[in-house]
Amino acid sequence: MLRVLCNEASQTATMEQKNNTVVNPTFKPSFFENVGIKLFRLVNGLVPWHKLPGFLGAINLGVLRVELRAYNLHDGYSTAAPQGTVSSDPVEDERYLGARNSDGKFNSLQLPRMGCTGMRFGRNFPRQYTPRPTDEELWTPNPRMLSERFMKRKEDGGFIPATTLNLLAAAWIQFQTHDWFNHERKGNYPARGFALCNIVQMLTQHNGQSDADFDIPLPPGDTWPHGKMLLHHTKPDATLDDSDIACPGYRNTNTSWWDGSQIYGSEESVTNTLRAKHPDGKLELTPDESGRPIFLPRDVDGNVRTGFADNWWVGMEMLHTLFALEHNALCDMFRKAYPGWTGDQIFDKARLVNCALMAKIHTVEWTPAILAHPALQIAMSANWWGLVGEKLTKLLGRISKSSETISGIPGSGVDQYGVPFSLTEEFVSVYRMHSLIPDNIAFFGVGEGGRHVSTVPVDQTLLANSRQLFLKSGGGLSFTDAFYSFGINYPGAITNFNYPNFLRNLSTPDGQVKDMGTVDILRDRERGVPRYCQFRRLLRLPVPKSFEELTGGNKALAKDLSDAYNGDIELVDALVGSHSEPLPKGFGFSETAFRVFILMASRRLKSDRFIAGQWNEETYTREGFRWVQNTGMKDVLGRHFPELNSVLSKSKNVFAPWNMLGESKKYDGVETTVPKK
Incomplete structure (x- = not known):
């Protein structure tokens, strides 16, 4: 029965694709928005948006976002019932009317479980186009073969740098995705927001999916050294509707909100264990060898205690530490401003401000760095400040009460566009950016004029080893040195042939050994990503008619792709195709992936009560609101590591390569990823 339903769904998708796939909108744009959509469709038939003048291109992007909201937001459930109601999930603690709940509940008071821990991922495409694959679809072409042919980084000199970014930009996006999503895996049963009967059902039947691992077939002559390559299945949610059989839903074990859950946890019980036991609402930090409370707490095995500690390496150590310090600085500010507050009151406001600050940094600093296009510089600033700009918004407040275009999304009013908020499977797919990680990191001493100290393979900074660099016995680096080093090292480019080799032979704490290139392809197929x-x-983008058109005229790559995919361009995986297409000027990743980004980047802000809704001094306090509005990544770094201020003062964007100190310019290591001047 399952196979029949899957085949029927697959055949329907094939028929639709041959008939220029039609998707009905989930909400209706206004008359003027529809006029704009039709007008720019005509314009883009002649000139793509990224070749228009910057301001006109930004307007074009705004219109594209409206169209994407209409056609590319789809719920992971067949009804809104799992989102809860005011009567089924009342706010029993009035604290959460003005504060974030770690489980993610009560962001929406109308749909209390929307976006909370344990809710399903949504989709950017209708579910009939995202069916569970057949065995043939899952393994064709062989994902390990594709990883070997199109992802493997050459051993000697194979690193392809992204020269407009620094390594801090690579660490930042992993830091953010750890806040947003994590699929439920076999043996992982978070029960937040669900009835016990559903949990029992999941434990006993798994929608017919066997609990056995994927035994990934290895192509002939493969050199995989571990005999077999096994991978746990993503665990489907319980069957709540007949549509879940052909197109299963998958649950997010993190909250979907921009709520700092990577630091604070996605459950209140976890959050409470991370708070220091004193009345000021601070996060627990332990002292370094000089006595400064700066290190994240560890368990008896040396593993970090934080909200989300999977995939841990020195980049995560640095950013988690930085924003734990920022939280504690906020607590100090609030204690001084409001001496009569309880620890919970201080903690809640500090978390609220810290989360909003991370959302702002991602919107107006990280994104313009990785998408360094004139239209994006305007559009991302407008997402936060509106077209009236930062200076006028700070001076006068919102010029328009409700227009996100004029005065930005924060404070413009919450809107779900007819679909309950969630992050989507396709959003997860386009954030597969393992290529950003280099093989080695060159470290430099700020107090020594930028002198080279050591070059460390990234795989020696994983898990419990991430702290060793900061101990006298392990290198004696300071966090100042580490941030400076990340500021002048390049990350990898998001393209073919650039996965770090240690990630293609990665041992994980669950006992598996994985090739992440293979895993990335297989996960998309498993979860029904087209x-x-x-x-x-399905994004209404033109579809290449040949492999050479896909690659923008790269004949050698086109031939390799054609050989690997047996001449059938319809079989090309979303990830491989995105890595193969030519990029718009200034882009760090593909336009195909960018279309999902246009939609979801603003949706995370627009759906959030604490950003689009209660964006005011009453919610954040006068002091907290000013902190968010007047703080950027430079300020955060300089506040906690003031030795960086002289370098940062000369850098326009913290996520672009920093100016180097004199001694750093002299370094010419064989395996360095440092920019050459």
């Missing part, structure tokens, strides 16, 4: 051409078709 292949590249259908992905573009």
Whole structure:
């Protein structure tokens, strides 16, 4: 029965793709928005948005976002019932009317479980186009073969740098995705927001999916050294509707909100264990060898205690530490301003401000760095400040009460566009950016004029080893040295042939050994993410008719892709195709992936009560609101590591390569990823 339903869904998708796939909108744009959509469709038939003048291109992007909201927001559930109601999930503690709940509940008071821990991922495409694959679809072409041919980084000199970014930008996006999503895996049963009967059902039947690991077939002559390559299945949610059989839903074990859950945890019980036991609402930090409370707490095995500690390496150590310090600085500010407050009151406001600050930094600093296009510089600033700009908004407040275009999304009013908020499977897919990680990191001493100290393979900074660099016995680096080093090292480019080799032979704490290139392809297929051409078709993008058109005229790559995919361009995986297409000027990743980004980047802000809704001094306090509005990543770094201020003062964007100190310019290591001047 399952196979029949899957085949029927797959055949329907194939028929639709041959008939120029039609998707009905989930909400209706206004008359003027529809006029703009039709006008720019005509314009883009002649000139793509990224070749228009910057301001006009930004307007074009705003119109594209409206169209994407209409056609590319779809719920992971067949009804809104799992989102809860005011009567089924009343706010029993009035604290959460003005504060975030670690479980993610009560962000929406109308749909209390929306976006909370344990809710399903949504989709950017209708579920009939995202069916569970058949065995043939899952393994064709062989994902390990594709990883070997299109992802493997050459051993000697194979690193392809992204020269407009620094390594801090790579660490930042992993830091953020750890806040947003984590799929439930076999043996992982978070029960937040669900009835006990559903949990029992999941434990006993798994929608017919066997609990056995994927035994990934290895192509002939493969050199995989571990005999077999096994991978746990993503665990489907319980069957709540017949549509879940052909197109299963998958649950997010993190909250979907921009709520700092990577630091604070996605459950209140976890959050409470991370708070220091004193009345000021601070996060627990332990002292370094000089006595400064700066290190994240560890368990008896040396593993970090934080909200989300998977995939841990020195980059996560640095950013988690930085924003734990920022939280504690906020607590000090609030204690001084409001001496009569309880620890909970201080903690809640500090978390609220810290989360909003991270959302702002991502919107107006990280994104313009990785998408360094004139239209994006305007559009991302407008997402936060509106077209009236930062200076006028700070001086006069919101010029328009409700227009996100004029005065930005924060404070413009919450809108779900007819679909309950969630992050989507396709959003997860386009954030597969393992290529950003280099093989080695060159470290430099700020107090020594930028002199080279050591070059460390990234795989020696994983898990419990992430702290060793900061101990006298392990290198004696300071966090100042580490941030400076990340500021002048390049990350990898998001393209073919650039996965770090240690991630293609990665031992994980659950006992598995993985090739992450293979895993990335397999996970997309397993979860029903459409292949590249259908992905573009469903976004109303033109679909390449040949491999050479896909690669922008790169004949050698086109031939390799054609050979690997047996000449069938419809089989090309979304990830491989996105890595193969030519990029718009200034872009760090593909336009195909960017279309999902246009939609979801603003949705995370627009759906959030604490950003689009209660964006005011009453919620944040006068002091907290000013902190968010007047603070950027430079300020955060300089506040906690003031030795960086002289370097940062000369850098326009913290996520672009920093100016180097004199001694750093002299370094010419064989394996360095440092920019050459």
